[in-house]
Amino acid sequence: MWQDSKLDQCPNSLTPQEKELFLVDAGYFINTSCPPLIRKERNVDVILSLDYNLLETRFNSIEQMGNYCLDQDIPFPEIALTEEDRENPKECYIFEDKENPEAPIILHFPLVNNSFREYKKPGIRRTSADTAKGEVDFTSLNSPYRMTSLTYTEEEFNKLINLSDYNIQNNRELILQALQTAVERRKASRKQKQLQST
Template sequence: MGKTADVTIGQKTIIDTLQKMEAEVPEEVLSDERTRLEDAGLVMNSPYVAALRPDRKVKLILSFDFSTHPFMTVNQAAKYCEDTGIPFPHVNIPEEDKDQPKDFYVFKSENTPTVIHIPLFNMVNCKGDVAKWRQRYPTFKFGYNREMMDELIRVSGLNVANNKNRILQEISDVCK
């Protein structure tokens, strides 16, 4: 189970039960008498569970994966959905892509949302040197300096810029 926090209507703060941190909460979040929030990062490092509630009728998920293992979250989501009967596309990753991922994957199946999956470090934006980038920016390193942050922002921005037309095409396809 993920990290949870309770919110009481009328309060301007949220108390994080694990970290004991306080943060401002927008009024629009405080619509019910009691709301239960969950940090998806502790469940499968991505908010698939919340997004795939049946009442949301999700048709497209943009999955930007920042994990050490570029397909961990999408594979975990597929397994979770299979185990719980939630519609999710079949995830098939070629063996040769597991350590040297491409920069864009689309997973589709009948009567499921489309999932666009973009690993942070890939053969395109890392110019073929994915292992070096993963080593420099491990998942559990806390505290990057300004230069490293700028580099991560640039690389993640390339993932969108390089795939803009493909992303727009998938959005168009699900809107038909």
């Protein structure tokens, strides 16, 4: 499965002499939950990648994932970003390898607060009483979302969840487009297999 892992050297005997098994958050390796999904046997069509990294590191996890897949010969789309993308990120990016239908389509949602400031739901503007709920501070030194902050107040947590929810809802059409592409790929793949078997 994971050729670069020491676990492959002795499967089913991780720590036979130890009473306890200690696990490490996958974020230390690649700060994303995608690795279990990308094994070739899983045959995943679409991945929604929610990136909770801040500022200059906001694309690191998806780029690391791409590099890992390249090293492991796992189909994965190229993560091509411009300097503009890095400086002024959008709410959602689609990464797709049109030449390789085995590579999943990635919908990547970096942690950005673009239109959420002004809209509480897609198409529904915030009222003056509601404005504070749209202010999510990712940039200041006092930001509650910095790496050194390990706990959130209920309000801070809700802002983060509501922002992520909004960004997904606001990019509904891109998600539907990716799903449609995945369905078309599956149909084409089945058709090709049928032709080859006859």
